[in-house]
Amino acid sequence: MSTFFWSVPKENVKNLNKHAIIDLIRFTPNGISRVELARELNLTRAAITSIINDLQAMGIVDEVEGQIRSGRKPIVLEINPHRGYVVGMDMGATHVTMLLANYAAHVVKDVEWTIDIDDGPQKIISQIDEHLHQMLMEMNLRMEEIKAICLGVPGPVVLRGGMVSEPPIMPGWDKFPIESYIQSLWDVPVTLGNDAELGAIGEWAYGAGRGEENLAYVKVGRGIGAGMLLDGQIYHGADGSAGEIGHITIDENGPLCSCGNRGCLEAMAGGNAVAKRAVELVKKGQRTELSTIRPVDSIQSKDVIAAACNGDLVAQQILSETGAHLGTAIAGLVNLFNPSMIIIGGGVSQIGDLLLEPIRQTVQKRSLRMASKRLRISTALLGRRSSAMGAVVQALSLILHQEIEN
Ligand SMILES: [Zn+2]
Structure with missing residues (x-):
């Protein structure tokens, strides 16, 4: 290792x-x-x-x-766990998870709240600031006891820039100096990470991927992204945008994607696509409990997941198609990088085998036997916390390696 x-x-x-x-x-x-x-x-x-x-x-x-x-x-x-604390945060399109951990990476407090990422950096960061101070007050800690902070964001992070670049699901955040802005707010060393890359780090350090040298963590939410650990190192690519598996083309003539292209994986298997498919099937008059939950146009992906878990066949069919699309893209990733493990994380992944089985079947069908014979595909062991735990790991890396150099 x-x-x-x-x-x-x-x-x-x-x-x-x-x-x-x-x-x-x-x-x-x-x-x-x-x-x-x-x-x-x-x-x-x-x-x-x-x-x-x-x-x-x-x-x-x-x-x-x-x-x-x-x-x-x-x-x-x-x-030494008593040396101080770090904060690891994961920001998605609709939520923020904040973990307070000691130097041994033990989480001592966690908070989660909903956001709308479209509200933009100033408003969201001021909410984060409020929650952080609230948490410190509850734990009877002072800001000086926080030694480093890492924030995960759902977009490509500019290497050494501390900002995101043209993120499809975070309009309004493009080129905003996130890292330096929050660093000046809190006067603490801050690091920014892509949420899927942090998910790969979290699962590698404390989750399903312990000991693996080649793994991919695929985060499935409103957006879809992958973090890739290759030969034991996170692979960022030339500009930091590696792993954007959500924008691999699945159907050249498919639905319009948030990035402007057509038929991307995200437009066919992301949270919004799942909800849209449900609305379509309800409007066609299919027999499903989804038709009774709420007004048809406001059905959400989490309704589909809940219905599928209740045994609703239409909802299960939607997730099976979603899994097949994910499997098609993942088969490409397997052929290119030959990982030994694929970890599926993010909100949609919590349903387990209903999504995992069609992914496994499609990957087996569509990838080379040589590339997939040792491959394991599993859900994230840390559940919704993979990226936030990865942020804890990255914050600790920042401060520990700095402290031992001094
Ligand atoms: Zn796209």
């Missing part, structure tokens, strides 16, 4: 082993001991002892008893 989710150029680093040790301590399930660290990094016990002594003196690392069921408990290393 060699993944560093931090942005310091490696050539500027004084002691690379120290950074590697920090990440091995953070991401090894059930902890790692000094002996295991020496083995993993091919270093002598003396070299490990010297670095660990340093990290202990700085108050960053502690030694504790590891978790095993029986026998003598091994002594493993952990990040």
Whole structure:
């Protein structure tokens, strides 16, 4: 395992082993001991002892008893949880999830509220500001105790720019300096991430993708995006817009998409497409409980999910078609990148096999056997929290790797 989710150029680093040790301590399930660290990094016990002594003196690392069921408990290393807190946030088109976590990435408080992303940056950021201060007050914490903040956004993030660029589902946010704006508001180190990339990081660190070197996290909500971990590193692409799987063409003559093209995956399988299909079928007079829930034109994707879970056949049919469209795009991703794992996250994914089975079948049918023979497709273990947990991981990466360089 060699993944560093931090942005310091490696050539500027004084002691690379120290950074590697920090990440091995953070991401090894059930902890790692000094002996295991020496083995993993091919270093002598003396070299490990010297670095660990340093990290202990700085108050960053502690030694504790590891978790095993029986026998003598091994002594493993952990990040000192009492050193401070970070905030990880995930902003979607219609909600914000905010997690307060300690340095060991344990979530101590979470808040979620609904938004309309079309309200634009100033209004949404002032809501975030209010919720953040409310949360700090409830936890009896001061702003100075928050050491870093990461915000996930549902659009392509400009690398080193701290803003989004031409995001199809966030009009009004284009080129707004999100990172520097909130940094000046709170006077805390801030980092911005794409929500699907953060989902991949969250699931890799603490979810379904632990230990995987090549995985894709596909977030299905109103928008559809993918975060790709390739050879143990998040792949951003040349400008930061890699993974926009929602705008892969599924049907050249299909419905109009928010990006201006026709027949994109998002226009055929995103939350709005699911709702639109339901409205269409109700208006055609199909027998479904969707016709009784609310006025036909205001049916939402969550109504379709609820009806499908109740056994409504029309709703199930819509989700099965949705899964097949997703599977078609994912088969392309599998042929291109040969991941060992695909994790489906976001609101629509919570229904599990009703969506997963058509995805699995379509991927199997449409991808090369060589590319998919070891492939596993599963739902996000962290559920709706994958991206917010990824934001916690990224905020901790920012501050921990900064602190050990000082
Ligand atoms: Zn599109």
